[in-house]
Amino acid sequence: xxxxxxxxxxxxxxxxxxxxxxxxxxxxxxxxxxxxxxxxxxxxxxxxxxxxxxxxxxxxxxxxxxxxxxxxxxxxxxxxxxxxxxxxxxxxxx
Amino acid sequence: xxxxxxxxxxxxxxxxxxxxxxxxxxxxxxxxxxxxxxxxxxxxxxxxxxxxxxxxxxxxxxxxxxxxxxxxxxxxxxxxxxxxxxxxxxxxxxxxxxxxxxxxxxxxxxxxxxxxxxxxxxxxxxxxxxxxxxxxxxxxxxxxxxxxxxxxxxxxxxxxxxxxxxxxxxxxxxxxxxxxxxxxxxxxxxxxxxxxxxxxxxxxxxxxxxxxxxxxxxxxxxxxxxxxxxxxxxxxxxxxxxxxxxxxxxxxxxxxxxxxxxxxxxxxxxxxxxxxxxxxxxxxxxxx
Numbered sequence: 001x002x003x004x005x006x007x008x009x010x011x012x013x014x015x016x017x018x019x020x021x022x023x024x025x026x027x028x029x030x031x032x033x034x035x036x037x038x039x040x041x042x043x044x045x046x047x048x049x050x051x052x053x054x055x056x057x058x059x060x061x062x063x064x065x066x067x068x069x070x071x072x073x074x075x076x077x078x079x080x081x082x083x084x085x086x087x088x089x090x091x092x093x094x
Numbered sequence: 095x096x097x098x099x100x101x102x103x104x105x106x107x108x109x110x111x112x113x114x115x116x117x118x119x120x121x122x123x124x125x126x127x128x129x130x131x132x133x134x135x136x137x138x139x140x141x142x143x144x145x146x147x148x149x150x151x152x153x154x155x156x157x158x159x160x161x162x163x164x165x166x167x168x169x170x171x172x173x174x175x176x177x178x179x180x181x182x183x184x185x186x187x188x189x190x191x192x193x194x195x196x197x198x199x200x201x202x203x204x205x206x207x208x209x210x211x212x213x214x215x216x217x218x219x220x221x222x223x224x225x226x227x228x229x230x231x232x233x234x235x236x237x238x239x240x241x242x243x244x245x246x247x248x249x250x251x252x253x254x255x256x257x258x259x260x261x262x263x264x265x266x267x268x269x270x271x272x273x274x275x276x277x278x279x280x281x282x283x284x285x286x287x288x289x290x291x292x293x294x295x296x297x298x299x300x301x302x303x304x305x306x307x308x309x310x311x312x313x314x315x316x317x318x319x320x321x322x323x324x325x326x327x328x329x330x331x332x333x334x335x336x337x338x339x340x341x342x343x344x345x346x347x348x349x350x351x352x353x354x355x356x357x358x359x360x361x362x363x364x365x366x367x368x369x370x371x372x373x374x375x376x377x378x379x380x381x382x
Contacts, residue, residue: 004159011154015179059335060247061154063290067183077295085292089331093249094159 003056004094005035009044010057010065020068049075050083056092059084096271099278100141101374102134102231103346106150106282106339108222109366111229112185123361127369130359131230137357137373138231143278145194146232146239147201147264149346150223150282151246151339155180156215163213164252165260167205168220168241169198175220189225194238197275201240201267208263212242223339227282244345246283246338254325257341258318261348281346284339285309285360287367291335302362305333306370309340313372316354318347336367343372350374 009031012019023030027045036044043051047070052062066074075083105127113120114128138146155177157163174190181188198214205212220241228239242264245251252260268277286303288294296303312320325344330337356375362368 007159011158059290081292081295
């Protein structure tokens with residue numbers, strides 16, 4: 001489990017426009033060499049924010065990440081909440 | 095001797111400036127929050143402070159889990175913010191203030207003697223938790239500040255009692271400053287709040303969460319023990335993943351030595367997380 005590495009990627013992409021552009025252009029290349037599990041890498045590559053939430057991604061960073069990393073500015077709030085709410089409140093301590 | 099002339103706690107909700115601009119009369123609570131900021135600005139001006147000690151939680155902008163401090167004093171000569179990505183996301187104003195480096199260094203040095211090992215930084219930016227309140231409270235940008243960050247974002251965060259104790263320590267150190275400075279202590283925080291968590295839309299159906307009502311009542315009474323007891327990590331998290339921002343109000347209660355505040359107001363709306371304001375005016379908390 002590499003929650004810290006997930007958070008680190010999400011923070012870079014959410015904060016830095018160049019990082020966001022690089023991630024959107026070639027996410028696999030962006031994640032190359034990062035210390036992520038296969039499951040974490042797949043969730044980041046596919047933009048599966050529900051899986052990231054379940055894996056303990058920091059919720060605040062996850063929301064910001066979806067705004068810039070996913071198409072059309074990410075899911076609408078209602079769709080986002082409907083996806084993550086059934087997953088409860090996973091521990092997001094790193 | 096220095097004296098604390100005003101203590102103020104306010105919301106730092108970054109969407110409020112945009113709501114004030116575009117939807118000021120959409121709900122009464124929005125106008126009330128706007129008026130409360132004007133009142134806070136007036137109270138601060140009337141107290142005639144020479145320096146502002148400003149306490150707030152960073153939103154993983156300046157500090158991150160590669161090296162996460164619990165309490166940090168900024169001692170670079172100038173504080174600027176917010177961050178570029180915050181300016182892209184919200185209708186926030188840029189803010190810049192000198193830092194009172196001498197007071198910052200005294201907080202550090204005397205912190206050790208008063209049970210608080212502050213971290214410190216000589217290179218930083220301040221995020222919206224500082225700049226948003228300061229833009230309303232002191233738009234002139236003419237007063238030096240001392241930024242004090244708290245970890246309210248990355249668990250394990252310090253427990254509520256620690257926030258209270260650090261507030262008391264800051265108050266004691268400020269009171270004992272050898273200068274004749276008039277000092278205001280400002281903190282920003284949240285009531286129940288969720289960003290990216292399952293409670294993110296709860297405000298639309300439950301605009302006055304039980305957490306807000308309970309904490310407002312306990313703070314109004316100055317019931318520090320009950321506030322500390324109720325502000326456990328589990329309770330904060332249950333009220334919303336961002337609710338730990340409340341702990342900076344607990345710190346402020348410590349800085350006021352647990353006394354009843356002079357003014358408390360909660361402006362609840364379905365549009366965004368509730369705005370909260372509280373003050374301890376000089377005459378009710380020492381000398382002025």
